[in-house]
């Protein structure tokens with residue numbers, strides 16, 4: 336069992352919290368004005384990308400040695416035509432650069448909130464893909480999700496966050512153009 340702190344109680348914060356609770360973990364939430372104390376071993380930034388950057392900058396010491404999970408899809412929401420991070424980087428890499436003493440993991444960005452809640456994409460079990468340079472952090476996350484109802488796949492090093500964010504970006508544009516539903520998306524078959 337892990338202690339999980341989630342910044343943000345929106346669609347994803349609640350869905351991810353439910354998943355961790357089913358996995359037998361202890362979940363607490365932090366909002367805008369809450370004091371950042373007593374963080375769990377796993378800290379999920381379930382907020383928009385600019386807010387995730389602000390949280391990372393403001394809480395470097397508190398987040399040190401924690402498994403920090405970046406779930407953001409850093410779209411340019413004015414154009415819906417690009418990511419706001421450099422093409423050779425990712426939101427997760429930008430956050431990791433601000434948190435050199437944390438174990439940053441990219442995860443949950445390729446699963447819509449609805450498919451986390453249902454644990455299904457079509458007929459397949461919802462799969463959380465995770466990228467990080469910290470193998471122990473991915474192991475902690477995988478362990479916490481064991482009985483959660485979602486599957487877990489290690490997607491490789493933090494460099495793969497770029498590909499996960501491209502996948503999340505594409506999935507969002509498909510849903511926005513009503514080619515797929517917000518209850519659907521990409522599945523992972525083993």
Ligand SMILES: NC(=O)c1ccc[n+]([C@@H]2O[C@H](COP(=O)([O-])OP(=O)(O)OC[C@H]3O[C@@H](n4cnc5c(N)ncnc54)[C@H](OP(=O)(O)O)[C@@H]3O)[C@@H](O)[C@H]2O)c1
Pocket residue numbers: 342343344345346347348365366367368380381382383384386389390406407408409443444445446447448449503
């Ligand atoms: N929705 C999806 O299906 C989906 C899928 C994959 C990834 N994501 C990513 O998940 C993240 C959250 O998306 P969402 O759909 O859950 O958005 P959302 O429903 O709008 O929730 C965002 C939450 O973040 C809170 N928040 C903002 N700044 C904060 C701060 N500094 N401290 C604490 N809380 C803060 C907001 O609170 P207030 O409302 O009070 O401002 C709100 O509760 C985004 O980065 C998104 O790209 C979403």
